Amino acid sequence: MSEKQPGYIAIEGPIGVGKTSLARRLAKTFQSDLLLEGAAENPFLERFYSDPKSAALPTQLFFLFQRAQQMQDILQGDMFSPVRIADFLIEKDRLFAELTLSADELELYGKVYESLSIDAPVPDLVIYLQAPVDTLMERIASRGIVFEQAMSAGYLHRLTETYTRFFHSYSSSALLIVNADTIDWVHNDEDYELLVKKITDISHGRHFFNPGATTF
Numbered sequence: 001m002s003e004k005q006p007g008y009i010a011i012e013g014p015i016g017v018g019k020t021s022l023a024r025r026l027a028k029t030f031q032s033d034l035l036l037e038g039a040a041e042n043p044f045l046e047r048f049y050s051d052p053k054s055a056a057l058p059t060q061l062f063f064l065f066q067r068a069q070q071m072q073d074i075l076q077g078d079m080f081s082p083v084r085i086a087d088f089l090i091e092k093d094r095l096f097a098e099l100t101l102s103a104d105e106l107e108l109y110g111k112v113y114e115s116l117s118i119d120a121p122v123p124d125l126v127i128y129l130q131a132p133v134d135t136l137m138e139r140i141a142s143r144g145i146v147f148e149q150a151m152s153a154g155y156l157h158r159l160t161e162t163y164t165r166f167f168h169s170y171s172s173s174a175l176l177i178v179n180a181d182t183i184d185w186v187h188n189d190e191d192y193e194l195l196v197k198k199i200t201d202i203s204h205g206r207h208f209f210n211p212g213a214t215t216f
């Protein structure tokens with residue numbers, strides 16, 4: 001392991017891009033704590049995909065409370081743990097809220113968010129995974145979660161655009177932008193090792209990883 005490895009890595013990107021699979025493998029490689037966002041625990045999520053307008057607010061509030069608790073767990077956890085890997089940023093909650101909530105709901109959400117006084121640790125490195133909507137749709141279909149099959153390409157387009165805008169100006173920590181359409185970190189060990197090397201070489205700034213290109 002490199003002595004330059006980040007202490008807290010957060011992985012982000014749209015639904016179906018492979019955040020959790022990468023987080024799990026990195027956690028095994030770095031022998032680190034693993035923090036997953038736990039979408040399956042949200043009792044409103046299935047209803048959201050079938051009826052977004054009626055279920056958006058409870059879905060979002062459940063995720064907000066869940067992620068606030070997870071951030072608190074990080075702060076109260078083992079300070080001597082060498083690495084922590086998470087498959088989300090707390091900032092994603094606001095992104096989804098702005099995408100799915102009405103103006104009145106968003107105002108209420110904002111008041112709840114402020115009342116929680118979330119003290120989220122800043123990652124040493126954020127890995128932002130990108131992929132075309134067609135690829136995301138294929139991966140969502142292949143993983144076979146029944147209620148996700150109702151997700152529209154239009155929703156994924158809006159989501160990917162929201163992420164693009166967010167990370168265009170992101171500067172809170174080192175950022176690695178990965179073309180996840182041309183890399184297979186689950187089945188291709190060479191791809192995965194190249195990505196790990198890139199991660200351990202980064203200490204600051206904005207970086208890009210595109211294994212399909214001549215250089216990266």
